Amino acid sequence: MDSHTVAAQTAEAAHTEHEHPAFLRHHFASVEQQRETATFGMWLFLLTEIMFFGGLFCAYLIFRNWYYPAFVDGSHSLHIWAGTLNTTLLIVSSFTMAMGVHASETRMRKALVGWCIATIILGCGFLCVKAYEWHDEWVEHHVPGLNFSPEGFMKVNPDYPADKPLQLDMAEKTQVYFSLYFAMTGMHALHMIIGVSLLTILTIRAWGGAYTSGHVAPVENFGLYWHFVDIVWIFLFPLLYLISRHQ
Amino acid sequence: MAEAKHHDEPTHHEEHIVSPKVYLLIGAALLVLTATTTAVSYVELGDFNAVVALAIACIKMTLVVLFFMHVKYSSKLTKLTVGAGFLTFIVLITMTMTDYISRAWGRW
Structure with missing residues (x-):
């Protein structure tokens, strides 16, 4: 009797x-x-992810102090309504995901699938708003390295008539703001895309009843990931959109 | 027999199912805080605009971590892991910021 047979028998016996x-x-x-x-x-x-996004937040805070007028004007070019709408979408999606975990724990298959689909729709809604904003920034020539032009920041912003136009050297520094803006919102959106993809697979398996017979861990851990992505946005929203409003 | 022995283990932790009412309450609180932070950003507070916005973000994060992410109902192992992680993160941020703030100390 070779070792494979023994191993097979042991596993068989265990079953x-x-x-x-x-x-x-x-x-x-x-x-x-x-x-x-x-x-x-x-x-x-998730802790390694916190360190990753934390490093970007730290860089943002330091560069904001260095090139303050550029960061204020960069921030003034964003739409606060879009940021608020996206924060709302993500918070509601975190709620629907939490309800999905509850449905998995209480073994309600259709409810689980329903909450997952709601979360996918809200996540896609977030990405649509983000895509709209990125398109806007492309049109305004705010994308460093691809089509950036400082001219927009050397004129008075009609939404903020009290702002003084920037000199060319500081207007160029808005590239630092937009580099960090695209790095942070881009990495966040990548996490959202990965999340929606994983959740689609989970939803299909959940439809087959995989997570409503006591096997809660995959849904629960996906929930942890989704809530983490929500937390990242909870900090991105005030940092990018809100704190420079009155400066 | 094996089950009884398992329950005596010091790491044993009974899973707690969080009620939908709690989720609804926390979700509503998060939406109210989002409305508050946006509304406050339209009020001129000087340096305190950033302080208030980040304080509200920290409150929102705490609510999400404790309730949506179940840390309030989790085992000591999970609580310790999350606590140690955040502590390390705060130490790293504080030390970096201390460095940058003190580089031009006295030369303002």
Whole structure:
């Protein structure tokens, strides 16, 4: 008898001796322990994400102090209504995702699929508003490295008539604002696109009943990811749109 | 037998299902705070515009982490992990900012 046969027999015996759900891996003692381990791992991943976005936030704060007038004028070119609408969409989507986790815990398959689809629609809504804003910035020549022109910042902004036009050297520095703006909103949008894609796969599996028979961990951990992406936007919104309004 | 032994483990944590009412309440609070932060940005407060906006963002983050992300109802392991992570993050940000603030110290 070779070692493969022995291994196969042991695994076979494990299946017949202890009745357990198909989703419980053999190296875990219980579903509960498996779920706890997965949540622990997910949080470790999210902490690396916090360090990643935190570095960008830190760079933003330091450069804002260095090139203050450029950052104020850059911020004044954004639409506050778009930022507020997007914050609202994301917060409602976090609520629908939390309800999805609840549906998975209480084993309600159709409710789970419904909440997931609502979350996907809200996430896509966010991306549409973001795409509209990016298009606007492209038209206004605010994209560093691709079609940037400082001219718009050397004239008075009709929405902020009290603003003094910038000199050419400071107007050029709005590129630093827009580089960080596109880096941060771009990375955030990439996380949203990954999130919507993963959630689509989860929704299809949820329709088949994969997550309403005690296997909550995938839905729960996806929820953690989605809420994390929401938190990033909760900080991007005031930093990019709000805090420079009156300067 | 195995089940009884498992329950004696010090790491044992009973999963808590959060009520939809809590989610609804937190979701509503987050929307009210979003409206507040946008409204406050239209009021001239000088340097305090940034302070108020970031304070509201921190409150919103805390609500999301505690309730939507279940940390309030989680095991000590999860609480310690999240707490240690945020502490490390705050230390890194504070040390970096301390450096930048103090570079031109006394030369303003």
